[in-house]
Amino acid sequence: KQEVTQIPAALSVPEGENLVLNCSFTDSAIYNLQWFRQDPGKGLTSLLLIQSSQREQTSGRLNASLDKSSGRSTLYIAASQPGDSATYLCAVHDYKLSFGAGTTVTVRA
């Protein structure tokens, strides 16, 4: 059974600092990995999708890496802003999507 773990569970940083969010998974036989953002009381917004054959994916200030052999992905957010405050969820796709519990980020102005 696929287990997805996200560390840390919560993170508070001053504005401008770079964010590093970690995701680990137990079964490396995945199709892809997806990072989502969830604002309080809202649905999930897809941020980045990394296919199993890729090592990283970038969108603006966001960069996600994938190391399938070690079962790890890292989401980097450069020059954080208060608007980046949200919960970030990692999900791996084998025959279904398995989610971590998320990292709740607070960026202090």
Next chain:
Amino acid sequence: NAGVTQTPKFRILKIGQSMTLQCTQDMNHNYMYWYRQDPGMGLKLIYYSVGAGITDKGEVPNGYNVSRSTTEDFPLRLELAAPSQTSVYFCASSATGLANYGYTFGSGTRLTVV
């Protein structure tokens, strides 16, 4: 383009009542999913469908039923509501189950059973 639409957004049920959570997608996606999210937890898969007429159980199917008569619609039925079913429910869809495609989520239904 509406994407994935869920109704209702909020609902309060009494123990033992029944209800249907509606989910519709307009992207012609074959795969559809129902997840629940409990506070501080990741999303857990309830049921999924790989196409019209085909459904299968996920991790936590007990107390729920689904049907998929069309590509667009994937309703989730709660027959006898219990307090343990208090949660936020998300519907999602994807074009296929394979590598190139991500998932699109609806905005969720917040259900409270009292």
